[in-house]
Amino acid sequence: MIKKVLSFAVIGVSTVTLAIGLSPNTASAALGDQPEVFHSSYNPGKSTVTISTSNTEKKPVKASGYLSKYFKGYAHKAKNGKWQFHLDGYGDAEGLYNNVRNDQTVRVYLSEGKEQGAFDVKVKTIVKKNKVKKKKAIKISKAINGKNVKIKNNKRKSDVITIKKVSKNDKITIYNAKGKRLVQKTxxxxxIKIYVRQLGKKAGAVNVSTQKKGYKESGKIKVKYGRE
Known part of the structure; x- marks a missing residue:
């Protein structure tokens, strides 16, 4: 049994001194947790935190050292489009909120746990820029020169379209006057010679395009042909 002496004054009465018997457990509970280390305001504990804009409230970053058990940092974008950074307490330190900025040192206090007293937290903030994906330049195949296209409109057999000055693996496409694809050949x-089943007895025209490997299809050129 431990005896604790309490002194208090009552108006009109001399000071009264009482001796109260307390068990060791009761005395400890009354005084709170006894820290193994106490940091005074003149010699505070040290901690750091680096808060990135990728640290959301659901994915916060913890302060370094002993404060990792008690403080977390996160960021959010305000309605005005600017980023705001926060160093908030959790667990025994829940309810302690700090708006912070880059290169700021924040003083926080703990009254629970093995280390208590004052702590200075050095804050660093990072605003990550969204990577803008560069659009790949669209490469379009060069259109065929109409002078290099010859069309023979045959009777009772397939018509022949001959195209000169093309390159190996070029895809050549023939369309009718209404834009319907008739045939494609590499x-x-x-x-290249392309055979088309009867373009028609009368004179008319077809549209011809080319597409090189790794490029988009060229524009269509109009090539006229005579009657059978």
Whole structure:
């Protein structure tokens, strides 16, 4: 049994002194947790925190050292579009809120746990810029020169379209006057012959395009042909 002496004054009465018997457990509870280390205001504990804009309230970053058990940092974008950073307490330190900025040193206090007293937290904030994906330049195949296209409109057999000055692996597409694709063929050399089943007895025109490997299809050129 531990005896604790309490003194108090009552108006009109001399000072009264009482001796109260307390068990060791009761005395400890009354005094609170006894820290192993106490940091005074003149010699505070040290901690750091680096808060990035990728640290949301759901994905916060913890302060370094002993304060990692008690303080977390996170960021959010305000309505005006500016980033705001916070160093908030959690657990025994819940309810302690600090708005912070880059290179600021924040003084916080703990009255629970093995280390108590004053702590200085050095804050660093990082605003990450969103990476803008560069759009790849669209490469478009060069259109065929109409002078290099010859069309033979045959009777009772397939018509022949001959195109010169093409490159190997070029895809050549033939469309009718209304834009419907008639045939597509890949060149195996510098000249290509394409057979079309009867363009018609009367004179008319087709549209021709080319597409090189890794490029988009070229614009269509109009090539006229005579009657059978």
């Amino acid at each position: 060149a195996k050399g510098n000249t």
